[in-house]
Amino acid sequence: MFEFRSRTRDLNLWSRITVPERLTIDQKVILCFYWIVFGTTCILAFKLGPTAPPFSTFVFLVGIYAIPIVLIYLRTPLPIVKGLLLTSTALGVLIIIDPFEPELYGYDSFNLLNDWVFYLNYDITIETFVSLSEERPFFFQFSNIIYRLLDIVLVDLLHIYDRIDPLTVAKYIPLLSVFTPYLFYVALSKFTNARRALVVAFGFASVRTFLLIESQFINEMFGLFLFVLLLTLVPRIESRNVSVAVLGALGVALAGTHHFAASVATGFFGLWLGVSLLSTSSLPYRVPYLPRFLPNPTRRRAPIRNLAIATIAIGVVNLYFFSYIQTGMSIDLVNAFINRLLLDGSTGGATGNIGSGVGGEGNTVRTLLSSYGAILVLGLLAAINAATILTSYDNAVWETAWVVYNGILSVAYVLFLVIGRLVWLDPSRFLVFLLPFLLGVAIHALGEYRFHVTEWGASDIQIGSLIVILLVVTQTAAIPSYVLETDPSTSAIGESHNTVQHLSASDWLQTTGTKPVVSWEGVVWGVRNGHKIRSFEEFDGDCGDGLYIEWREAAARSLGRSREDVLSQYSVIYSSGDVSLGYCRGPS
Structure with missing residues (x-):
């Protein structure tokens, strides 16, 4: 009727509970310094951007990895350093993702997003998707699961959003990689x-x-x-x-x-x-x-x-x-x-x-x-x-x-x-x-x-x-x-780092014309608004039956060609910031 517990057993149970180690003064000071460096890195990367002093963002980024290593040497309790591993990795990944940039980072990201949006919009079977795209399917299925879960929670249950944008989901799915170094540990x-x-x-x-x-x-x-x-x-x-x-x-x-x-x-x-x-x-x-x-x-x-x-x-x-x-x-x-x-x-x-x-x-x-x-x-x-x-x-x-x-x-x-x-x-x-x-x-x-x-x-x-x-x-x-630094006003050729003006040009053209666009980096045109693309490297200058051509200052610097040279045979129909669009009607 009554249950008597063994006191010895209880004592053994309590003996297995470890009391958290106390931090030394040195450890506390360096830990505080870490959070100061962490906050400063956020300000330099996301707020000041290109106006930050030269090398400053790089130096502080080194600090968010190096300071925890010093804490390991000082024998700081492991749970604290494990937490710093996750926060340091998360900040490094977020700097690359950059919540304040308007688009994805990376040329390949746009290509994969294009395949995934095709998979979502047409609701095809995975077998059909694989045969059409020649892509391996599990990453897209994982992305689908994340997308559907967010749609159920944020749209259907909490009513925070009317719809979930696949681009936003694609932008933050790489946060999964924050856990990869921890798993390696x-x-x-x-x-x-x-x-x-x-x-x-x-x-x-x-x-x-x-x-x-x-x-x-x-x-x-x-x-x-x-x-x-x-x-x-x-x-x-x-x-x-x-x-x-x-x-x-x-x-x-x-x-x-x-x-x-x-x-x-x-x-x-x-x-x-x-x-x-x-x-x-x-x-x-x-x-x-x-x-x-x-x-x-x-x-x-x-x-x-x-x-x-x-x-x-x-x-x-x-x-x-x-x-x-x-x-x-x-x-x-x-x-x-x-x-x-x-x-x-x-x-x-x-x-x-x-x-x-x-x-x-x-x-x-x-x-x-x-x-x-x-x-x-x-x-x-x-x-x-x-x-x-x-x-x-x-x-x-x-x-x-x-x-x-x-x-x-x-x-x-x-x-x-x-x-x-x-x-x-x-x-x-x-x-x-x-x-x-x-x-x-x-x-x-x-x-x-x-x-x-x-x-x-x-x-x-x-x-x-x-x-x-x-x-x-x-x-x-x-x-x-x-x-490293948030700068939506500057293009960078090679990784599809696009300006707001570049994205606006793609949006504007969607309502204006259907002819192909000759571009140095076509993914933003093709993925964002479904424009037909022709590579600039393969373009021989012949308009054919009518083409649009994109001029960007960053691309012109890479090729050593001026705006006048690139658009000499075209009528400029759109210009904003470092982006211009020309149109050639072809031979009359």
């Missing part, structure tokens, strides 16, 4: 000290292509998120049924999202599986010298079953898409590779800064940091990775697998950087799939005292923190000023 903390893993995660959050590419409305953003989510779960799931269901489903979703992310993930988990199998096999011991480099099979290994499920699920579905859905892309990849290697053609070399492929603002300090500085930091990380294998004969399985993966991707990155693109893939696209893993191995190896860093008069966390801060500086230096 969770994954790495399975194999190394939590503080080292946090330092690496801040480095991940500052990688230039994470900020510039994964903050766009593109399927690679979602593919990278799924890749890191798989990396988090593979070492942790123990149940066979759960691993088959969860890892299999995530693997299929990843392969159905993005071709490059799926290909890299297949190679990564496949190499990890191969190293795991070799470490438990007797065959390598028959090869001279090879056993010296094999890992210790008893140290921090992921379940072979889970690695096999992830590899097979991603690999098989990825192969299916390349073979039956994206056959045009597969043929183009093969042709580009053959053209580059055998016919000595060109698919385009590295663009922008050395080691970046993005950004580039003339011969400035930031350019030197983002090019040669980045190469030096990458070289240092690669050297530590190589030394991890060459100087130690008791590596964990994950270390050896990650080093092999890092080596292969590093060689591919250098090849694309030095001899040009072997296919139409910028070398900078490797960085977000390479740098976090290079950092993970390097910071862990320093922490294991393999390089005797204490003999240099420094701790492993000091050396590791310094390396990551140098990485942060060289990576954020590659972000162009027009991306």
